[in-house]
């Protein structure tokens with residue numbers, strides 16, 4: 903069970919490294935992806951990772967960002 907979780911985690915890290923190296927060519931809204939294999943997003947304010955469906959999307963300075971809560975979104979807006 904734990905092995906499987908580690909595999910998933912490693913797979914995710916490798917995947918994000920690969921996609922981080924490339925320029926994002928596809929600009930599809932990530933919300934349209936299927937539920938399984940749901941991408942995780944990082945809250946830039948507090949650094950929390952959460953499933954994209956639980957995140958609060960916001961576009962700040964032309965960037966699509968995701969927050970764990972309205973509080974974080976407000977705090978981030980204040981400081982940027």
Ligand SMILES: [Zn+2]
Nearest residue numbers: 945948970974
């Ligand atoms: Zn947060």
